[in-house]
Amino acid sequence: MKFAVAIDGPAAAGKSTIAKKVAEILNFTYIDTGAMYRAFTWYCLEKGLDCQNHDECVKVIPEVTIKLRPNHVVLCNGIDVTKQIRETRVSGNVSYIASYKEIRLALVEQQRAMASKHSVIMDGRDIGTYVLPNAEVKIFQIASVETRAIRRYKENMEKGIPCTLEEIKEDVKKRDYIDSHRDFAPLKAAEDSIELDTSNMSIDEVVDAVVSIIKKTAKEKGIDL
Secondary structure (H helix, E strand, C coil): CCCEEEEECCCCCCHHHHHHHHHHHHCCEEEEHHHHHHHHHHHHHHCCCCCCCHHHHHHCHHHCCEEEEHHHEEEECCEECCCHHHCHHHHCCHHHHHCCHHHHHHHHHHHHHHHCCCCEEEEECCHHHHHCCCCCEEEEEECCHHHHHHHHHHHHHHCCCCCCHHHHHHHHHHHHHHHHHCCCCCCCCCCCCEEEECCCCCHHHHHHHHHHHHHHHHHHCCCCC
16 A cells, blocks of 8 residues: 655755655655756756747656656756755755746646656655645645754755855855745645644654654554554
């Protein structure tokens, strides 16, 4: 029996890190929706498009094919863009791209198709409220702006992506505003989601908490994971 887990929350809340680890523990398929929007953003930037221009960006939807491969590899039109999509220029524009309804609809269709075939753990901004509203488990993962900025800064430093902590902090604040104020499928907690504040938790502690929630829910529903 397929089992779906939705992890939502603001930018740099550590959703992807946690989702990857939980997926490995439970042998679920991990779907990084944020990487898909980042790949689309990267394509627009490479084309020289203005990511704040809705019409320009929506026009290229038919040109873009995004695929997620094992070991978290992201392909855009066959090009491995796994590292490029984490660059500051992409981070600073992805919320604009993700706010465009036509682009979201195109990518959500792919995300739902993936979820229909496997037990999945999917993270993003609107997974529990829009992409997978019937997910068995919905978690809304939060953390303070300061905590999220520091985490993303360290992550970028480890990957060799140039940035400053102040840049990251401002980017996090900007993305929070855009994500929560967009007209279509804005960032918000689903009514039946479980809020998890990870500000003072280690990665292992968050992973343990999420796995515990999933196993408890599965047991209550009589589902054998």
